[in-house]
Each structure stands twice: as C-alpha cells, then as structure tokens.
Amino acid sequence: MDFSYSPEECRFRDDLRAWLRDALPEGWGRTVFEPEEEEERAQFRLQWDRKLFAGGWAGLDWPTQYGGRGASLIEQAIFAEETARARAPMGLNIIGRNLAGTTLLHHGNEAQKQRYLPQILSGKEVWCQGFSEPNAGSDLASVRARAVLKDGRFIVNGQKIWTSFAQYSQWCIALVRTDPDAPKHKGISFLLIDMSSPGITIRPLKQISGESEFNETFFENVEVPVENLVGGLNEGWKIAMTTLAYERGPEDAMARQIRFGQELDGLIVWLSRQMRDGRPAIENPGLRQKIARSLADLEIVRLNCLRSLSRLLNGAPRGADTSMIKLFWSHAAQNLYETALEALGPMAPLVAGDRLAPANGAFILSYLQSRAFTIYSGSSEIQRTIIGERMLGLPKQRI
Amino acid sequence: MNFDFEQEQYAFRDSFARYLAQAFPRGNDGRLDRSDVNFDEEWNALAELGLFALLIPENYGGIGLSFVDLSLIVEELGKVLAPLAITDTLVATDLILRFANEELKQSLFPRIAAGECRIAIAILEAEAGYDPAACRTVLESEGNRLCLSGRKILVPHAARADYWLVVARKADTDEPTVLLIPHNAPAPDLRSHESIDPSCAHGELIFDRLPVDPGTVLDGHEAAVRLFDVSATVASGLLLGLADTSLNLAVDYARQRVQFGQPIGAFQAIKHRCADMAVAAESSRSATYYAFWAIANDPPDRSRTVSIAKSFTGETAGSICNESIQIHGGMGFTWELGLHHYLRRCKVLEYSHGDAAFHRERLVTEAIAAIERQNDMA
Numbered sequence: 001m002d003f004s005y006s007p008e009e010c011r012f013r014d015d016l017r018a019w020l021r022d023a024l025p026e027g028w029g030r031t032v033f034e035p036e037e038e039e040e041r042a043q044f045r046l047q048w049d050r051k052l053f054a055g056g057w058a059g060l061d062w063p064t065q066y067g068g069r070g071a072s073l074i075e076q077a078i079f080a081e082e083t084a085r086a087r088a089p090m091g092l093n094i095i096g097r098n099l100a101g102t103t104l105l106h107h108g109n110e111a112q113k114q115r116y117l118p119q120i121l122s123g124k125e126v127w128c129q130g131f132s133e134p135n136a137g138s139d140l141a142s143v144r145a146r147a148v149l150k151d152g153r154f155i156v157n158g159q160k161i162w163t164s165f166a167q168y169s170q171w172c173i174a175l176v177r178t179d180p181d182a183p184k185h186k187g188i189s190f191l192l193i194d195m196s197s198p199g200i201t202i203r204p205l206k207q208i209s210g211e212s213e214f215n216e217t218f219f220e221n222v223e224v225p226v227e228n229l230v231g232g233l234n235e236g237w238k239i240a241m242t243t244l245a246y247e248r249g250p251e252d253a254m255a256r257q258i259r260f261g262q263e264l265d266g267l268i269v270w271l272s273r274q275m276r277d278g279r280p281a282i283e284n285p286g287l288r289q290k291i292a293r294s295l296a297d298l299e300i301v302r303l304n305c306l307r308s309l310s311r312l313l314n315g316a317p318r319g320a321d322t323s324m325i326k327l328f329w330s331h332a333a334q335n336l337y338e339t340a341l342e343a344l345g346p347m348a349p350l351v352a353g354d355r356l357a358p359a360n361g362a363f364i365l366s367y368l369q370s371r372a373f374t375i376y377s378g379s380s381e382i383q384r385t386i387i388g389e390r391m392l393g394l395p396k397q398r399i
Numbered sequence: 400m401n402f403d404f405e406q407e408q409y410a411f412r413d414s415f416a417r418y419l420a421q422a423f424p425r426g427n428d429g430r431l432d433r434s435d436v437n438f439d440e441e442w443n444a445l446a447e448l449g450l451f452a453l454l455i456p457e458n459y460g461g462i463g464l465s466f467v468d469l470s471l472i473v474e475e476l477g478k479v480l481a482p483l484a485i486t487d488t489l490v491a492t493d494l495i496l497r498f499a500n501e502e503l504k505q506s507l508f509p510r511i512a513a514g515e516c517r518i519a520i521a522i523l524e525a526e527a528g529y530d531p532a533a534c535r536t537v538l539e540s541e542g543n544r545l546c547l548s549g550r551k552i553l554v555p556h557a558a559r560a561d562y563w564l565v566v567a568r569k570a571d572t573d574e575p576t577v578l579l580i581p582h583n584a585p586a587p588d589l590r591s592h593e594s595i596d597p598s599c600a601h602g603e604l605i606f607d608r609l610p611v612d613p614g615t616v617l618d619g620h621e622a623a624v625r626l627f628d629v630s631a632t633v634a635s636g637l638l639l640g641l642a643d644t645s646l647n648l649a650v651d652y653a654r655q656r657v658q659f660g661q662p663i664g665a666f667q668a669i670k671h672r673c674a675d676m677a678v679a680a681e682s683s684r685s686a687t688y689y690a691f692w693a694i695a696n697d698p699p700d701r702s703r704t705v706s707i708a709k710s711f712t713g714e715t716a717g718s719i720c721n722e723s724i725q726i727h728g729g730m731g732f733t734w735e736l737g738l739h740h741y742l743r744r745c746k747v748l749e750y751s752h753g754d755a756a757f758h759r760e761r762l763v764t765e766a767i768a769a770i771e772r773q774n775d776m777a
Contacts, residue, residue, distance in 0.1 A: 292759030303685035388670035
C-alpha cells in the first residue's frame with residue numbers, strides 16, 4: 001500500500017497544472033465562468049476540447065498511434081483530479097472520448113480506428129449515444145430500432161431517447177435490432193451513424209433543471225454503410241457492455257468527487273457568513289452532522305476509486321465494481337445536495353437570476369441536476385441487480 | 400500509488416484465517432457462540448502463532464510489522480468475534496512502543512510477545528463522552544507520589560487483564576495522559592457490568608487515590624489522541640469484519656431459502672438490499688484500510704481519516720447486522736441462529752472509541768478550520 005506518486009507522475013501533475021493555469025482565463029472559477037446560454041456554452045466546451053487537444057492532453061490513455069498519449073491509469077486519475085480542481089470546463093465531446101472512442105479501441109477494426117479516433121481527439125467530430133429508447137430504458141436489451149441489411153447498407157428506422165448532445169453531434173453510437181427473431185440479447189448490433197444522414201430528426205427535451213442537454217432522436221429510413229458496423233452482426237450487446245463499464249468507471253467518479261467537494265466547501269463558506277435564528281448558521285449541530293456525512297462520503301468516493309484503479313493496475317478486469325462506484329457516488333451526491341438545500345434554509349427556493357439567490361442559484365441548480373445521477377448510466381435499480389447477481393451470486397428472478 | 404495489499408500480506412491473511420478457523424471453532428450451524436468468556440486456549444493459540452510479536456520491533460525480539468500489515472488480520476479477528484482483549488493488547492503495544500520509557504519497553508515487550516501480558520483499554524467514563532480531554536479520571540500529586548482517582552466503565556475482560564491502559568487528566572495541567580496500571584496490589588475496585596455483549600466480560604474499574612508508578616505514565620496529550628485514533632481504527636477493522644460475516648450469512652441464506660417457488664435472493668426486495676449492504680461494506684473497507692495506513696504512517700490528516708472510517712463503518716456495520724436479521728426472517732430473531740452475537744458486538748464497538756456523531760463533529764470542525772486557513776492564505 002503506497003499513496004505516494006513517482007517522480008514521473010509528479011512531473012505529469014506539475015506540467016498539467018502549469019498548462020491549466022495558462023489555458024484558463026484569469027479569474028476562472030472565481031469571477032469568470034462558462035457562458036450561461038446553452039448554445040454558447042456548448043461552443044465554449046467544444047473550444048475547450050480543441051484546446052486540450054492542441055495542448056497534447058486529449059486521449060490520455062489512448063495509444064500514441066491514434067493520437068493519444070499512452071498515459072497510465074494513474075496519470076488519468078491525476079488528470080481527472082487536476083482538471084476538476086482547476087474547475088476546467090467539461091468538454092462537449094465527453095461521449096466521443098469516453099464511450100465511442102474507448103469502445104472503438106476495444107472492438108473497432110483498424111480502418112474504423114484510423115477513421116474515427118483522431119477526429120474524436122481533435123474535437124473535429126462530436127459524438128452522441130443512441131442506446132435508450134422509450135421502451136428500452138433499464139431493459140436496454142429490448143431496443144426496437146430496426147436495422148435491415150440491404151445492398152451493402154443498413155436501413156435504420158426507430159426512435160432513440162435521452163440522446164445527450166445529439167444537436168451538436170456529427171456521429172452517433174447506436175444499438176439497433178438486426179435480428180428480431182433471436183433472443184433479445186442476441187439480435188442487437190452496434191452501428192456508427194452519421195448524424196447528417198437524411199432521415200434523422202432531433203427534438204430537444206427540456207429537463208427538470210430547465211436545461212435541454214438531451215433529445216429525442218428519430219430515424220426514418222436512414223442509410224448506414226455496412227462498414228459502420230462495429231464487431232460482428234448481432235454481437236452488439238457485448239460491445240455495449242464495454243461502453244457502459246467505461247461510463248461508470250473510477251476515472252469518471254474521481255473527477256466528480258472533486259467537483260462535489262468544491263461545492264461543499266463553498267456551502268461551508270456561505271454558511272459561515274450567514275446568520276440563522278440569531279446565531280451563525282454553521283453552528284447548527286444537525287446541519288454539521290449532515291455536512292460531515294457528506295465530507296466523509298466524498299472522501300470514500302475517492303478511496304473507492306483509488307482501490308478500483310489499483311485493482312485494474314494489478315491486472316484485474318473491469319468488472320461489476322464499477323456499478324458499486326456509480327451507486328455510491330450518485331447517492332452520496334444526492335444526499336449532499338439535499339443537505340445543501342437544507343443549509344440554505346429560507347433562501348433555498350431562490351434560483352439564478354434572483355439577486356438574493358445564494359451563489360447565484362448554483363446549489364439549487366446542482367440539486368435539480370443531481371436527480372439524474374441515480375437514473376443515467378444505468379439506474380440505481382439496475383446497478384443493484386448487477387451487483388446482486390454478478391458480485392454476490394444471487395439468482396435471477398424467474399417470471 | 401497502490402491502494403492494495405501486497406501478495407504476501409494476502410497470503411499471511413489467508414493462513415491466519417485458516418488458523419483462526421481452528422482456534423475459534425464454529426458451532427454446528429456455522430455461526431459463533433462467543434458467550435464462553437474463558438478464552439485461554441484461543442489466546443495461547445494466537446500467542447503461539449506470534450500475533451502479539453507482530454508490532455514489536457525486531458530489536459526488542461519482535462517482527463516489526465506495521466498496522467498496515469495488521470489491518471487484514473484485525474478484520475479476520477472481527478469476522479470471528481475474537482475477544483477484544485486481543486486487539487486491545489495490540490493497540491497498547493503501539494502506544495507503549497511510541498510513548499513508554501526504555502525500561503518499560505524492555506520489561507514488557509518480551510512478555511507481550513510471549514502472550515503473557517493481557518492489556519485492557521480503559522477509556523470510557525459514565526459522564527465524560529468520548530473526547531480524551533473531557534475525561535474526569537484524574538492523576539494528581541500527593542506529596543511526592545502520584546495517585547489516580549476516578550471510574551472507568553465498559554473495560555473488556557477487565558478482571559482478566561494483566562494491565563489496564565487508562566486515560567486520565569493531569570490535575571496540574573488539565574492535559575490528558577495515558578497510564579499503564581498493573582493488575583496487582585494495590586488494585587482498583589472491580590465490578591462486573593451487565594452489558595449487551597456478555598462475551599466482552601465488561602468491567603468497571605474504580606480508582607480511589609490509587610498510587611501510580613511515574614514510570615508507567617505514557618505522557619502527553621499526543622499519547623491520548625493517538626490511543627483514541629488507533630483504538631477507533633482497530634474498532635473500524637473489527638466492525639468491518641463482523642459486517643462482512645453478517646453480509647455473507649445474509650447472502651448465503653438468500654441464495655438457499657425458497658419461498659414462492661424460488662430463492663428469496665431472486666426477488667429485488669432482497670437482492671437490492673444485499674447489493675446496498677455490499678456497497679456499504681466495500682466502502683467501509685476503503686475507509687478503514689486507509690485509516691490503518693494513516694495510523695501506521697502518521698500523515699497530518701490522520702485524525703480526519705480515522706473519523707471518516709469510524710463514523711462510516713460504525714453505522715454501516717450496525718445497519719448490515721440489522722438487515723441480515725431481517726433477511727433471515729423469523730429465524731434471524733432466534734437466539735439459536737446466533738446472528739445476535741454479531742449485532743451485540745457491533746453495538747459495543749459502535750459506541751466505543753467515538754460514535755458516529757462524535758467523529759462527524761470532529762470531522763466538520765476540522766474541515767471548517769481548514770477552509771478558514773485556506774481563505775486566510777488566499
């Protein structure tokens with residue numbers, strides 16, 4: 001057991017810190033923030049993706065032959081920590097880098113890797129994820145969007161939902177049914193769909209936070225060349241599982257715990273300056289207990305990530321422990337934002353735009369956003385089933 | 400960076416677990432009955448294995464391991480509900496090593512290593528809470544001698560200890576300090592407690608101006624805080640172990656017990672509960688192993704790390720013990736099945752060495768101070 005970093009890892013961290021200091025505007029995260037308007041914000045995030053690429057920080061863990069940096073898992077964890085600590089913007093092409101790219105690295109053929117990976121890293125092509133459908137949510141394997149192979153191309157018909165960033169994307173990784181007669185897990189294929197193809201309609205969905213990050217996406221006789229099939233025909237389910245393991249992984253949670261921690265620190269500072277019922281709000285013992293609980297939870301998210309990364313480094317495969325990581329951080333974060341609202345007390349209902357809103361409504365926006373944490377990337381109920389069956393060996397329910 | 404144990408540490412744990420399985424035989428139903436408090440055979444078996452020499456440095460004839468090496472061992476002791484005198488003696492070894500004078504080390508270490516010296520930890524008081532600085536047992540000078548007055552409660556195996564490691568407050572400075580009081584004449588009064596876990600053989604110690612040899616004082620505030628941190632970490636390790644056993648019993652039962660034509664573990668109502676328990680146990684493991692690393696390596700945030708582990712693992716273990724009984728249904732509530740042994744030990748440990756509320760308050764106080772320091776610098 002060793003929590004120290006090697007000289008190379010320390011140098012990596014120092015280089016990254018120095019680069020972030022130069023790359024981010026003066027006063028970033030304190031007086032200068034992301035644009036509030038959504039379209040502007042998306043473009044700002046895309047510019048950040050391109051800046052990272054220009055600085056040599058995109059695709060850290062990817063092999064150098066595809067434009068990556070070939071970095072170690074530890075360096076990835078350092079990257080996640082430092083960019084979060086610097087409050088660097090989230091990129092726009094998160095799905096491209098973390099999901100599409102990673103899946104192609106594992107299951108794509110050489111031509112696909114050559115064609116797509118460099119464009120993902122450079123931020124030239126943004127990706128979205130066409131997995132969920134109105135009738136295939138937690139039961140993802142019951143996707144119904146059909147793809148029929150005809151004259152060297154797939155003809156795709158159907159509807160996807162919760163397709164984040166579809167409105168900004170050039171490409172989509174999609175799960176489609178290619179064999180309606182096979183058992184449901186065995187009739188799915190994994191396609192790369194050009195979002196500029198004729199027959200695609202995108203309709204934004206407004207979320208409870210008021211934002212419209214995700215969409216409904218409709219496919220009507222959309223033609224997809226056969227070379228855009230990843231892996232074998234009807235082998236899409238296995239490939240999708242790789243995608244999901246990376247979506248829930250420790251690299252993701254590592255960055256999140258830092259961002260949550262920054263908000264918690266901000267809450268403590270706010271409370272220290274606030275009077276409540278005749279005494280400083282920070283002295284409320286009930287609130288202090290809940291804040292402490294969140295402090296502990298966030299540290300445990302970090303420690304869970306470090307243990308998981310160490311297991312991976314020591315040769316263990318990416319397994320169901322990613323479900324544990326996701327289940328724990330998502331509920332820890334929801335508890336944190338519940339506590340934040342309780343801490344704001346009478347000010348809690350004020351949102352951005354009201355001059356009295358604490359932190360210009362940041363806490364309450366995060367609270368609303370946090371309701372999605374236990375739903376996306378596999379709902380908590382799905383994670384619990386995965387943990388119960390794959391880690392604890394409990395039987396599947398017979399219906 | 401590697402938050403994992405070495406292969407040798409796992410191998411050592413495995414052989415220790417096999418040894419424990421023999422030394423602590425299980426009943427026919429696979430569960431433990433630890434109500435027999437006469438544990439001489441078990442103690443001697445562990446001494447023979449060399450458990451008590453592990454933390455003692457090589458120049459005192461020991462093995463010179465650290466608490467990182469011992470964390471998996473403590474967890475195994477927790478799994479079998481081993482008598483607390485065993486881990487109390489390990490904690491005391493650490494304190495003696497760091498704070499006792501040379502003479503005391505020379506005289507005690509060979510005896511500890513040989514298993515001839517049981518040390519019981521006496522921290523709790525009826526009216527003092529958990530903060531070592533708030534204790535009311537007082538060490539004062541009378542003429543040219545020191546004497547100790549006060550009451551310590553819930554001392555595990557108090558009557559069978561060779562020494563008691565006692566926290567007291569110095570009358571002149573008001574600072575807490577740690578004393579190693581031998582169990583010989585003149586001795587404190589001793590009363591047996593009635594407690595939820597009879598296998599702990601809890602006792603109350605009553606000191607009435609008991610003369611104290613100044614050579615047995617492990618002096619300083621830091622000794623008292625370290626004793627608190629090490630004890631809390633070891634308690635977390637034991638809680639982790641017993642939670643792990645409770646969880647495994649629940650999962651095994653859910654796999655086997657058939658109702659409505661299928662194993663109850665197939666139903667989400669049970670499966671999801673087991674999953675939540677497993678996540679809580681795994682998270683306790685992360686927190687507790689890190690606390691063991693912290694007490695072995697003494698980073699500046701040692702106390703914070705310990706408080707995270709003890710607050711989280713204490714509550715987690717409590718809820719896992721409760722859930723395990725629930726999943727076993729009516730059988731879970733029977734004395735015979737024995738799940739209550741885990742629950743009982745859990746309650747003792749949960750409320751020793753700082754409960755969740757105490758540790759959280761310590762944690763948040765420290766966090767606020769750290770943020771203020773940061774803002775002052777900025």
